[in-house]
Amino acid sequence: MNKQKEVVELEEVVIRFSGDSGDGMQLTGTLFSTTSALVGNDFSTFPDYPSEIRAPQGTVGGVSGFQVHFGHTKIFTPGDYSDVLVAMNPAALKANKKWMKPGSIVIIDRDSFDEKGISKAGYSGDPIKEEKLDKFNIIRAPITTLTKEAVKEMGLDVKTVLRSKNMFALGMVYWLYNRPLNHTEEFFQTKFKKKPAIIEANKRVLKAGYNYGETIEAMTPSYTVSPAKIEKGTYRNINGNQATAWGLLAAAEKSGLKLFVGSYPITPATVILEELAARKDLGVKSFQAEDEIAGICTTIGASFSGLLGVTSTSGPGLALKSEAIGLAVMAELPIVIVNVQRGGPSTGLPTKTEQADLMQALTGRNGESPVVVLAASTPSNCFDYAFEAAKIALEYMTPVILLTDGFIANGSQPWRVPSMKNYPAIKTRLVAAGAENYEPYARDVETLARNWATPGMKGMEHRVGGLEKDFLKGSVSHDPVNHQKMVNIREEKVERVVQQIPDLKVSGEKEGDLLVVGWGGTFGHLHSAVKEMQDEGKKVSLAHFHHIKPLPGNVNGVLKNFKKIIVCELNMGQFANYLRMKHQDFKYAQFNKVQGLPFTVAELKNEFNNLLED
């Protein structure tokens, strides 16, 4: 490394690894992120992949990307535009050209930019010329050739060799940012424990890529990004789905209940079921159901039996679960429904992000059917909101819907590992064994939560179900006045959750020219845009919602202190309309985007600046 002429110190960098969906770009990006974390950087990631497992090779439709934003300061988003694009083929260049910063570095595999590759991507001549990239720092590396070269004495088959070319690209980027190779080498050791040849091949290719960087040093300086000032502690890399699963496990532990998960695989929520299925050691009963409906119905059954019942899904699955959520509302059983939102309607954009299930979560059921709705906003705080969702469900005897989305579910960030002693105990509504005169619908006066007795408890035999219940005994009642009373009580119970949710926080001044309002997974982008504008001296603040139903108690007090309010969301304005219904005294501007992609900080700032100038 002492050969280097120039090392430039940077605050933050965005790298996008991009190639065919079989090129291993997700793994490459993940390895780079973890190595960056180990050298002390903060980061945020954004996997962006097609819904086909292996779309036609070399086509734009089959491009899989992984963007990582790492830095010396706290990182809130995966970044809008890349400083480095790794394009394993011409299609990857085509798919990502509009996300490159002007003049940024583009590493291409020269070998794949042959006639065949060029025409598959829809170019007619040299893509670099066609895209007018002459001002960019293009590194044309013969990645395929040099990968073969690196392992030629090992006698491996071509397919195996080509599979490791992503490690050549990774090696080059490691050189570019002065990253150590040892973590990645350790990863090979664990991952390919039983295949020493594969370990050796990957190590050689990684090193060859790194050395190639050194050799071509003339073309570009190398960079460093020094460690971020991060709170001391033990850290791990976590994505939103894993954090959600673990938050539910934490709630089970704190409530003293076993966890039951009944789910059906669906993109992008499947990892939650996978994570929980792996936790038999913590006593999880995981049930891969025959469909979405069975997923929630087994969950309701398990809750009736006294377990913490959870089900995980995405938009179309939430639609299928609607009727059963109504049953849990009527039976007043505690369950958590996690909805990892994706592009809709119908099958929509399964691997892309969106926030368009808000109204479905709030009202997508027959009858007056209130449930608590929460939304997590970052990959790691999925843990806290999953925990809170379960806590509210158990303490109020109600279904709770937790909304996350594809962006935070798949995105990852370093997470300071919490200690369970810092989480509150969860006090369930389970009645004491031997208690007398059990009435299933007798309620706590504060929370209106009913008492919970489960099969096997002597003397507590009772019936629940979907027919309207007598307000005390829980037996079937068709009495008109009783129905009104029960509808009111179910709504009031959910509204009373406001007693235990925190006030809405404002980032920035408590009053000003513009209040940016968001909810859920858009937090990182909104926060970054608002922060940059605050640094420019603008009177802009952010109010980001995590509690949707009920809304926090201080919303009116927050909104009234700003001249303008803009509600930003990845849908056509569902939360804006909800606020118009709940807080009618204000005028709400909207900024909406439905492209299956997160906001960019740049477009947000542009919109806010326009609004300030109006």
Place this chain on the structure above:
Amino acid sequence: MEEQTTKLTFKDFKSDQEVRWCPGCGDHAVLNSVQRAMAELGRKKEDFALVSGIGCSSRFPYYMDTFGFHGIHGRAAAIASGVKVANPRLSVWEITGDGDALAIGGNHFIHLVRRNIDINLLLFNNEIYGLTKGQYSPTSKKGITTKTSPFGTIEAPFHPGELVIGAQGKFFARTMDNNIKLSTEVFIEAAKHDGTSVVEILQNCVIFNDRTYAEINDKEVREERQIVLKHGAPMIFGKERDKGLVLDGLKLKVVKIGEDGITEKDILVHKENENSPGLHMMLVNMRWPNYPVAFGVIRSVNAPTYDMAMESQIEKIQAKSSIKNMDDLLHSGNTWEV
């Protein structure tokens, strides 16, 4: 399984709710049989959990002084699966009908049977939709005229026994609503069997499909047209107990004892625990007038249950794993210090 110390009677299982089925409905007799069977089982009352879907028979749990869950249409099998897997110590019973289990709930039904979760499933088959006032069901005989088939149905019915065996079912029994003695016996056998036990109850809907089973259940013909199978006993039926079943090539055949040199020794002996489903499939598919209709426990084969397999898998993993609680999990795998 904990035993009840003081003996319960069928009255202990009656709830305080007024039974609201139509007068003359077959469900009344089934309720009676279930209460008798449960009293006989010697289990604690609080260990029984009844789960139903939607339909006339699905009101059943309200009339039982046990834990009960009246679910939504078609989903009883899924809800019951959750109840049982969550707490395998319970005696879980699913109460369902031909529409609930075989139309809207068909998917859950076959998967429950396939998984072999230890649930006793009572399938009230009246071959009609009663609660919606008389439309044909997936078990209605082909050609039947109903409100939604004014010119007769054009679709073939499901035969529950065939479906159960097709879904790898390990227990199938059949009874008739008004045969309280047989029903009680069969329900007890179903409860004792570990795994999904499906009991098809031929049940008369006095309002919308009256006398649908009359040709096999009228008093005068019943003994000639029904055969009650008993494990280890020859398959003999008839008022004079002079008829029996033999194998004729690949088919069953009704023969008369004493004719053509047939003696009791030639008659097939019922073996409910035969794993190979061939003969059981023939028995569940016997229909009048070619054959008598089979009753009693037709198939009862031991096999591992899902609920116990789940318990033992958890136990095994817990013994091996170094992760004992959340803090262990949070610090497992790749972490780093800052």
